[in-house]
Amino acid sequence: MKVLKYIVVLLIGLYTPFVFSQNEDSLRFVAKVNKKKIAINEVLEIEFVFNKEVDTFIPPKFENFTINQGPNQSVSIIWEKGVKVFSKTYKYSLKPKVIGEEQLIGNATIEVSGTQLQTEPMHISVTKKRSLHRANKKAKSAIKNKVFIVTEVSKNSLNELDSLTVMHRIYFPENFEMSSFSEIRKPVYKHCIIKSEHKKQFTVEQTEFRGSVYRSIVYRQAILKPEGKGEIKVKPVILDVVVDVPTGKKDIFGRYLRVPKTIRIKSNKVSVNVVK
Structure with missing residues (x-):
């Protein structure tokens, strides 16, 4: 039986x-x-x-x-x-x-x-x-406000003999995980000579931005040399990034469950004055 x-x-x-x-x-x-x-x-x-x-x-x-x-x-x-x-x-x-x-x-x-x-x-x-x-759009919008990219420069102005360091940094909350990203539009640098440009290693840092603490990744860095007097211009970068977002639920071991989300982010444009 x-x-x-x-x-x-x-x-x-x-x-x-x-x-x-x-x-x-x-x-x-x-x-x-x-x-x-x-x-x-x-x-x-x-x-x-x-x-x-x-x-x-x-x-x-x-x-x-x-x-x-x-x-x-x-x-x-x-x-x-x-x-x-x-x-x-x-x-x-x-x-x-x-x-x-x-x-x-x-x-x-x-x-x-x-x-x-x-x-x-x-x-x-x-x-x-x-x-x-509508629900997916609302959820993605909330995440997008927390994940963003900023083009950072070493100087606000420089002379013709100086060099300018440009970093493209991705910011995301401390409870998110960055899985991957892909370039939709690469950086474009105007009115300058690119002395060196390379993708950084996938290294996560803790960074403060506008009074809040984020995790961040510098995915690209370039050193630029002015062509002459005027402005160096850096056009916005566009990336598709995949982040693992906590669901608010826990597994039986007390660990937060995460789900992958893909969002598109766009950096700021930058202009730097070149003087004699």
């Missing part, structure tokens, strides 16, 4: 994998979703995670949802203080079919050596359609 057991579903944020010690005798099985409340035009992410290889995995029927993607399988095996840590995940992306406060996602089941383990059913609140473009 098969033994049937139930465990409480853990409803927590996605994107941080569960890990379980392989030397633990108990079979563990959890389900987790990225949201408990979604709009009818949004996507729900659900994961089923267990800590041992199993004979059978049976997903819920998802009667009130359409499978948009999945199941996607992933396995994590790491060694921690000499102990093998294993977890396996089945992930689905679901689109709700109807609006309602308690849209049911039924039991998922795994079986190993004649023993079955199930998750408890869960309920998801589905609301009316919302403007994803």
